[in-house]
Amino acid sequence: xxxxxxxxxxxxxxxxxxxxxxxxxxxxxxxxxxxxxxxxxxxxxxxxxxxxxxxxxxxxxxxxxxxxxxxxxxxxxxxxxxxxxxxxxxxxxxxxxxxxxxxxxxxxxxxxxxxxxxxxxxxxxxxxxxxxxxxxxxxxxxxxxxxxxxxxxxxxxxxxxxxxxxxxxxxxxxxxxxxxxxxxxxxxxxxxxxxxxxxxxxxxxxxxxxxxxxxxxxxxxxxxxxxxxxxxxxxxxxxxxxxxxxxxxxxxx
Ligand SMILES: O=C(CO)COP(=O)(O)O
Numbered sequence: 001x002x003x004x005x006x007x008x009x010x011x012x013x014x015x016x017x018x019x020x021x022x023x024x025x026x027x028x029x030x031x032x033x034x035x036x037x038x039x040x041x042x043x044x045x046x047x048x049x050x051x052x053x054x055x056x057x058x059x060x061x062x063x064x065x066x067x068x069x070x071x072x073x074x075x076x077x078x079x080x081x082x083x084x085x086x087x088x089x090x091x092x093x094x095x096x097x098x099x100x101x102x103x104x105x106x107x108x109x110x111x112x113x114x115x116x117x118x119x120x121x122x123x124x125x126x127x128x129x130x131x132x133x134x135x136x137x138x139x140x141x142x143x144x145x146x147x148x149x150x151x152x153x154x155x156x157x158x159x160x161x162x163x164x165x166x167x168x169x170x171x172x173x174x175x176x177x178x179x180x181x182x183x184x185x186x187x188x189x190x191x192x193x194x195x196x197x198x199x200x201x202x203x204x205x206x207x208x209x210x211x212x213x214x215x216x217x218x219x220x221x222x223x224x225x226x227x228x229x230x231x232x233x234x235x236x237x238x239x240x241x242x243x244x245x246x247x248x249x250x251x252x253x
Pocket of ligand 1: 167
């Protein structure tokens, strides 16, 4: 049985004060969630606030990106070691917004994934197709390519140490959610592809869904056989909504 994970990706939102409020709001309800893991991924500058607020609680925290380099002259980048230093458990890699706006290639994402693991972080690898790719019948080819880049670099044992998030690009921030059946199909495909290299890993690895997951659709999505939680954007910015999704995870745990 895979323990559900509900992870909030705050993206580039909020202030210091907002972050404190949101974390306190989440903490107020988190203790009731016994059968699911909860995580938040604030912007880099607010990681220390997360560490202070969440240290000693059951809520994990993580970052939204990491450098593929270890240290040195890489202006503006943040290393995996620095994230570990702030107590991060998770780090998101390969989010579609980074692939799109920062031109991140599959190869770069695979190196970020490896770098995260090398410093004891748990990478959350995002994969997902655009609307054009879906309409062109390319969904499986695209997510396979994105997954394979990491499989080639880190092996199936590397996949075992991370989390995968299927985030169809057309569902992110649009209010258009993949139907539970559409999402389940892709999750099953991804799990099958991992199973071809290691059945045990495929059985254990968590595959989250992301893309307009809200309190009113979370239960049905997380109820699918191969959906093990959610990576939440907009709804992670309101403690009540995020906690409602956490409860949906709890009910499936
Ligand atoms: O991109 C996402 C999480 O990483 C999903 O964002 P939304 O929940 O706002 O669609």
